[in-house]
Amino acid sequence: MDRQTISPFLFPKKLFILLIIIVSSSLTKTNAQGIKGKITDYQGNPIPFVTIYTEGTQYSTTSNEDGDYILKLPQGKHHLFFQSMGYETIQRAFDIGEKFIVQNIQLKEMIVKLKTVKVKAKKEDPAYQIMRKAIGMRKYYQLQVQEYKAKAYTKATFSIDRIPKVYQWMMDKETKKEIKEYLGKPMVLESITEVEFEQPDTYHNHIISTRSTLSDSIPNPVPMVMENFYNERLMDTYLSPLAPTAFSHYKFNYQGFFEENNRFINKIKVTPRHKGEGLFEGYLFVAEDYWNIHSVNLKFSMEAGDFQLIQTFAPVQNNVWMPVTFDIKADISFMGVKASGNYVVSVSDYQLGLNPALDHSIVQAHAPLALSEEKGEKEEKAPEEKELEAKTRRQKEIKELLTKQDMNNRDMRKLKRKMEREAISAERKKGLEIKENEGLNMEVDSLAAKRGDDYWEKNRPVPLSARELESYNLKDSLKSPVTISFNGSEENANSNNSSNEQDTSKPKNFFGKTIKATSNLISGRSFAKGKIVYSGILNDLSYNTVDGWKFQSTLSYNKNSKKGKGYKLLGGVKYAVARNTWMGFGSYNQHYAPFSRGRFSIEGGRDSFDFNEKTGINKDLNTLSTLLLKKNLMKLYQKDYFKITNGIDISNGLRLSNTLEYANRQELINHTNYKLIDWKYDFTRNEPKTIENDQLHFGKNEAYIASATLSYTPRQRYRIKEGAKIMARSDNPTYSLTYRKAFHGKNKNSVGYDYLSGGVHQRKELSFQHELEYQVIGGKFFNQRKMTFADYHHFRNIELPFYFGRAFGNFRLFDYYEQSTADAFLQANAAVYSKRLILKRLPILNKTFMSETLFANYLYTPSMGNYLEVGYALTEIFFIGSVEVATAYKDDRFSGFTLKIGIGLD
Numbered sequence: 017m018d019r020q021t022i023s024p025f026l027f028p029k030k031l032f033i034l035l036i037i038i039v040s041s042s043l044t045k046t047n048a049q050g051i052k053g054k055i056t057d058y059q060g061n062p063i064p065f066v067t068i069y070t071e072g073t074q075y076s077t078t079s080n081e082d083g084d085y086i087l088k089l090p091q092g093k094h095h096l097f098f099q100s101m102g103y104e105t106i107q108r109a110f111d112i113g114e115k116f117i118v119q120n121i122q123l124k125e126m127i128v129k130l131k132t133v134k135v136k137a138k139k140e141d142p143a144y145q146i147m148r149k150a151i152g153m154r155k156y157y158q159l160q161v162q163e164y165k166a167k168a169y170t171k172a173t174f175s176i177d178r179i180p181k182v183y184q185w186m187m188d189k190e191t192k193k194e195i196k197e198y199l200g201k202p203m204v205l206e207s208i209t210e211v212e213f214e215q216p217d218t219y220h221n222h223i224i225s226t227r228s229t230l231s232d233s234i235p236n237p238v239p240m241v242m243e244n245f246y247n248e249r250l251m252d253t254y255l256s257p258l259a260p261t262a263f264s265h266y267k268f269n270y271q272g273f274f275e276e277n278n279r280f281i282n283k284i285k286v287t288p289r290h291k292g293e294g295l296f297e298g299y300l301f302v303a304e305d306y307w308n309i310h311s312v313n314l315k316f317s318m319e320a321g322d323f324q325l326i327q328t329f330a331p332v333q334n335n336v337w338m339p340v341t342f343d344i345k346a347d348i349s350f351m352g353v354k355a356s357g358n359y360v361v362s363v364s365d366y367q368l369g370l371n372p373a374l375d376h377s378i379v380q381a382h383a384p385l386a387l388s389e390e391k392g393e394k395e396e397k398a399p400e401e402k403e404l405e406a407k408t409r410r411q412k413e414i415k416e417l418l419t420k421q422d423m424n425n426r427d428m429r430k431l432k433r434k435m436e437r438e439a440i441s442a443e444r445k446k447g448l449e450i451k452e453n454e455g456l457n458m459e460v461d462s463l464a465a466k467r468g469d470d471y472w473e474k475n476r477p478v479p480l481s482a483r484e485l486e487s488y489n490l491k492d493s494l495k496s497p498v499t500i501s502f503n504g505s506e507e508n509a510n511s512n513n514s515s516n517e518q519d520t521s522k523p524k525n526f527f528g529k530t531i532k533a534t535s536n537l538i539s540g541r542s543f544a545k546g547k548i549v550y551s552g553i554l555n556d557l558s559y560n561t562v563d564g565w566k567f568q569s570t571l572s573y574n575k576n577s578k579k580g581k582g583y584k585l586l587g588g589v590k591y592a593v594a595r596n597t598w599m600g601f602g603s604y605n606q607h608y609a610p611f612s613r614g615r616f617s618i619e620g621g622r623d624s625f626d627f628n629e630k631t632g633i634n635k636d637l638n639t640l641s642t643l644l645l646k647k648n649l650m651k652l653y654q655k656d657y658f659k660i661t662n663g664i665d666i667s668n669g670l671r672l673s674n675t676l677e678y679a680n681r682q683e684l685i686n687h688t689n690y691k692l693i694d695w696k697y698d699f700t701r702n703e704p705k706t707i708e709n710d711q712l713h714f715g716k717n718e719a720y721i722a723s724a725t726l727s728y729t730p731r732q733r734y735r736i737k738e739g740a741k742i743m744a745r746s747d748n749p750t751y752s753l754t755y756r757k758a759f760h761g762k763n764k765n766s767v768g769y770d771y772l773s774g775g776v777h778q779r780k781e782l783s784f785q786h787e788l789e790y791q792v793i794g795g796k797f798f799n800q801r802k803m804t805f806a807d808y809h810h811f812r813n814i815e816l817p818f819y820f821g822r823a824f825g826n827f828r829l830f831d832y833y834e835q836s837t838a839d840a841f842l843q844a845n846a847a848v849y850s851k852r853l854i855l856k857r858l859p860i861l862n863k864t865f866m867s868e869t870l871f872a873n874y875l876y877t878p879s880m881g882n883y884l885e886v887g888y889a890l891t892e893i894f895f896i897g898s899v900e901v902a903t904a905y906k907d908d909r910f911s912g913f914t915l916k917i918g919i920g921l922d
Contacts, residue, residue, distance in 0.1 A: 049112055052086035052479075053120040055079050055098065063123055065360060066100040067328045067341040076330070076364035077477040078341045081173075084479045086116075101313050101326055102126050105276050128272035128283055143268035143284045146302055147257070148423045152431030153307040154258045156378060158246035160336065163214045164368035169477045172205040173484055174346070174357025183352070202487045204229045208475060211363070215371065223460045225467045225475070229487040245309055245327070253294050254316055255784050257286050258309075260432060263425070265289055265784060266296075273304070277331070280304035286314065291862040293317065293851055294785060298324070306379050307418070308337050319865050319895070321348040321355075332366045335379045339363060362477055378414055448668060450735045450744055547574050551588075559639045561648040561699050563624055564594025564688040580610025580739030590623060594687035599623050610740035612665040620658040624684060627651050627704055628810035633832060634820050641816055646695040648686070649815060649832050651704040653714060653806060656680040665741070669732035673725045681806060683714040704805055704833040708879040712805045718766040719807070723756040749778035760801040768801030771809075785851035789824055796840040808836040811843065811875065814916060821920040827873050828885055829904040829912045837877045847871040855890060867892045869900070881907045889918075896920060 055066045062083025069076035075094070079085040087096075089112045099105040103123035110117060177200055184192055205228040212220040243250045248259040257266055271283040282302045288295035298314035312327045324345040329337040340363050348355035370376055417423065417431045480488070540552030549572045556568035568590045576582030583606040590599040601621025608614045626632040638650040656679065663673040686702050704712060729750040735742045753774045760768020773795025782788050795809060810833065812826040819826070825845045827835075853868040855861050869889040876882050887902030898918040904911040 049091065049115055050086065050088040051096070051110055051112065051117045051119055052084075053118050055083045055085060055100075055121045055123060057103070058122055058124060063100055063103065065326070065341065065343045066098055066103075066121075066123070067330065067362075069097055069099075069330050069340055069364070071095050071097075071331075074365050076340050076362060077169075078343075078360060078362045080479050080481045081358065081483070082481045084481070086479050087477065097330070098123060099276075099328060099330070101311060101328070104274070126274055128274055130272045141268065141270055143270035143282075144263075145421075145423055146270070146282050146284060146304075146307070147262070147268050148425070148428035149307045149418055149431070150302050150309075151258050151260060151262060152417070152428050152435055153379075154246050154260075155432070155435045156374065157308050158244070159215060159371050159374060160376070161213075161215075161338070162369050162371040164212070164338070164366055166211045166213075166338075166363050166367070167365045168209055168211050168361055168363045170207045170209070170359075170361050171478060171484075172357060172359045173202050173481075173487075174355055175200060175202045176353065176355045178352070178354040180352035202229075202483045204480070204484045204487045206472070206476070218457070220457045221459065223458065223464050225461070225471065226464050227467070227472060245312060254296060255294055257296060257300050257314075259784070261784055271299070276310075279306070279310075281310045290852055290857065291859075292856060293865050303337075305418075306335065308379070310337070317863075320350040321346060323347075332368060335376070336368065336370070338366055338368070360478065364477070378418075448731060448733050450733055548572070549574070558635045559642055560635075560650055560652065561642060561686040561688055562595070562652045562684045562702050563592035563597075564690065566593070566624075567591045576607075578738055580607065580737075580741075582607050592624065592687075594690075595684075607740065609664060611736075613671070613741050613743075614664040615662070617661045618659070619661070622654065622656045624652045625655050625806075627653060627805050627808075628833065628836070629806075631810055631812045633813075633815075637816065637818075637820050642699075643690075643692045645816075646691050646693065646697065646699060647816070648699045648702075651702050651833065652684055654682050654684055655806075668734070669729040671727050673727075675721075675723045677719070677721045679719040679721070680716075681714075681719065681804070682716040704836070705831075706805075706808070706833055706836045708835075708837055708839065708877070714804055714806075716765060717802075717804050718761065718763055720759040720761060720766065721756060722759070723754065725752060725754045727752040745779075747778075747780040749776050751776050754795075758803075758807065765802075767803055767807055768799070769797055769803050769807065770799040771795065771797050773809075782848070786853075787849040788846070789849070790844070790846040791825065792842075792844045794840075794842045797838050800838070803838050805833075805836070808838050809841060810836045817915070818917045818919070820918070823869075823889070823898070823900070823918055824871070825873075827875065827883075828887065828900075828902040828914050828916060830883075835875060835877060835880055835883075837879070839878050842874075842876045844874040845872070849891075854888065865892065866890055869898075871902075883911075891918075 055063045057063055062079075062081075064079060064081040064083060066079040066083070066085065067076065068078065068085055068087055070089070075087060075089055077085060077087045089110075091112050091114065093109065093111050096108050096110060097105055098108070098121050100123060102125065104126050106121070106123065108119070108121075110119070176195075176198065179195060179199065184195065206226065207223055208225045210222040210224065212222075245256045245258055248256055250256060255262065255265055257268075265288065267287045267289055269285040269287065271285050273280050273282050275281070280303070282304060284300045284302060286296060286298055286300050288297055296314040296316050298312070300312055300314070301310040302308070303310050309327075309329055311329055312325065315322065315324045317323070326341075326343040327339050328341045330340045332338045342359070342361040342363075344359040346355075346357045346359070348357070414431065414434050417427055417434070420427060423431075536550075536552075538552050538554055540550050540555060542549045549570075551568070551570040551572075553567050553569045555570065556566075558566050560566070568588055570586060570588035572584060572586040574582065574584050583604065585602075585604055587602045588600060590601075591597070592599065599622045601619065601623060603617060603619040605615065605617040608616055633650050635650070638648070641647045641649055657677060659675060659677040661673070661675045663671060665671050684702055686699060689699055691699075706712070727750055729746050730748045732746050732748070733744045735744060751774075754772070756771040758767045758769050760766055773793060775791060775793035777789075777791040779787065779789040797803070797809075813830060813832050813834075814823070814826045814828050815831050824847055848870045850856070850868045850870070852862070853870060856864075856866065856868055867890075869891055871885075871887050871889065873885040874883070884905045885902050886905075887900055889898050889900030891898040893899065896919055898920075899915070900918065901913070901915050903913050
């Protein structure tokens with residue numbers, strides 16, 4: 017059967033598709049016999065999403081929202097379990113013949129009993145004893161299964177209850193009609209998938225079939241089966257109640273126990289110590305003596321709304337419990353859109369292999385260890401025997417800790433350390449390369465969206481509810497349902513070959529062609545399957561008092577090979593309206609060593625440049641400040657230049673970059689005073705000011721400059737994509753060293769100096785909800801023959817009350833260019849990013865998804881002395897906004913205070 021590999025995320029254009037939360041899947045049996053019926057409580061109320069499974073979970077399913085279930089089974093005797101949160105699990109034996117057995121089931125409400133506990137002076141809730149052992153065993157259960165294969169069925173049922181009229185006003189007529197048809201009615205998305213897992217985090221999903229009331233070809237995105245409460249984090253954001261730091265963020269309360277399959281199951285209430293993002297709330301069920309998860313019933317919140325996750329485990333083989341059902345309820349409320357939904361996964365037919373590096377007798381509380389008790393053995397033992405003896409001693413200590421009645425936090429940490437040592441050989445040491453199949457690797461069968469009703473009637477393990485049948489009937493009633501193809505384009509479902517049919521709806525007259533040509537001229541267009549790209553004339557529009565309005569238009573040609581090699585030719589013209597001057601540039605960039613990230617470029621042309629070319633003010637921000645505030649902060653000079661650059665990884669994480677540049681530079685003056693709002697003050701001259709030198713005569717000068725930068729990141733991880741290495745974000749520090757030399761030529765106007773700088777930068781996680789970023793940079797100029805302001809070392813500044821982009825490394829309270837130096841400098845910046853630091857502890861803000869930043873910036877130059885800024889920012893306001901305050905101190909004296917507003921993710 018043909019297959020095609022796709023990206024795990026494919027989103028169609030329609031608004032309601034964005035509300036699909038998470039989906040995964042797999043294959044089920046096609047037997048023509050089994051058991052079916054309805055599951056209710058003793059009052060006759062249907063019980064939805066009950067887990068039904070056979071011993072070993074070879075066959076399993078779940079009831080639908082109406083309590084109806086169906087489980088296809090081969091002929092013979094089967095022992096079935098019916099398990100649901102809040103109800104007693106029951107067991108029934110059935111002899112399956114050639115037809116379906118109709119068997120209605122009643123479940124009795126669970127009676128949770130309380131243990132008899134000793135009353136002490138400083139009584140501690142019994143839940144903490146249980147959680148200490150569960151947390152201590154977390155690493156074992158995380159690595160218990162080395163690999164498995166399973167079959168899963170996924171069904172997402174949701175409805176959009178409200179869409180603001182402003183969104184509807186933006187939709188076309190066809191979309192409005194579809195929205196009206198579906199609004200307030202259930203929509204269904206189903207899938208059947210084969211799932212394979214291998215430690216530590218590799219998942220392969222082969223999607224056999226997908227079906228939806230929205231489209232016949234939407235593959236399912238991320239599978240919920242990848243989320244594991246034995247991991248410290250879920251969905252990269254949420255802290256598991258079994259995490260080593262859980263006691264700092266959760267309170268636990270013992271609710272009682274019940275007996276199931278000869279095991280005592282403890283019910284633990286989980287309560288966050290503080291509200292906000294990243295924490296669960298609800299109930300966790302833990303098996304006595306074994307300390308594994310029996311089931312979870314937890315709530316969590318995201319920006320989009322509130323969610324409830326119910327996860328049920330079942331014994332696949334002796335002492336191996338695996339998740340067999342997932343049930344997520346969602347209440348969406350996001351930017352005026354209201355929706356609700358339910359996401360159900362039923363996993364069956366587990367085929368697994370235990371991790372051979374672990375001692376699995378650890379979970380057999382009553383099984384004796386096969387320890388060598390020989391005494392008086394005097395001969396020297398081999399290293400292998402010593403290692404085995406140490407291991408068996410550790411296993412014995414682990415069992416002693418697990419049976420300890422009064423385990424304290426110190427014992428828990430001791431148990432956790434021993435379990436981690438026990439598991440260290442079992443954990444596959446991660447190499448530096450991040451494989452493409454790490455995480456989710458999804459494959460879609462070419463017939464996945466084409467299987468009809470007969471296939472689904474035979475293979476769907478969970479019957480459709482009355483609401484879900486209504487949704488499919490609604491889809492069938494539409495005359496021209498929209499189909500979303502695998503490449504994301506929309507087609508008419510009734511069209512046999514719509515891609516080859518001519519579109520006669522578009523205007524073919526001269527007027528229509530003229531409009532289209534004008535649009536392409538202004539906004540740009542790509543040709544030759546994206547290899548040739550024309551940017552249009554509004555691609556890089558900006559305004560400043562030197563050039564006035566500045567237009568740019570570029571044309572590029574890209575040639576890339578599958579082995580990661582390739583080149584790019586780029587040419588462009590610029591026009592400065594106020595100066596009535598044409599400028600231009602051209603470049604050639606080549607990727608010649610994909611695995612070593614070898615990149616060579618030649619570039620040349622004429623343009624106007626900011627004196628602080630690398631870290632100066634954003635040109636769009638300068639455009640706004642010039643037109644609206646009459647503040648022309650950017651200072652420019654003209655440069656005719658030719659530059660050669662080469663960069664390559666000497667070894668992984670160690671990179672060398674070299675540049676040779678010739679530049680003919682000259683000063684510029686203001687050519688316009690145009691503004692939208694005329695304030696009382698005047699524009700400043702195009703002459704930067706610095707406290708180090710107020711007589712900056714730039715004039716005309718030449719520069720012959722060579723520079724080299726060496727950077728190193730220890731254990732830098734990377735991905736290989738199409739033969740090319742792509743660096744991943746690293747928690748390790750990056751060290752850098754730069755040397756730059758300007759050669760003083762025969763021309764008295766040529767610059768000459770040497771410059772050396774070095775630094776370190778790191779961003780790493782401190783703890784859950786806290787992250788640290790810092791950098792330290794120091795440098796000095798020496799052997800100065802001649803320098804201009806373009807050669808100075810400049811700093812990142814935020815002079816305006818507002819800014820765009822990232823704030824880290826920016827000084828807040830001095831002007832652009834003010835502290836630029838031709839001498840020595842030392843700079844240090846630090847920031848702590850937190851989900852809960854100061855204001856987020858307040859009741860009003862602790863439920864929001866905003867973040868906080870505490871930052872400090874230090875600078876020393878001989879002309880300025882010691883300068884320090886400290887500040888606080890509330891960030892991610894409506895996802896992109898921030899508000900911050902900062903104070904400055906100069907040589908231990910208060911220097912100023914500021915409030916700034918930012919737009920951009922930090």
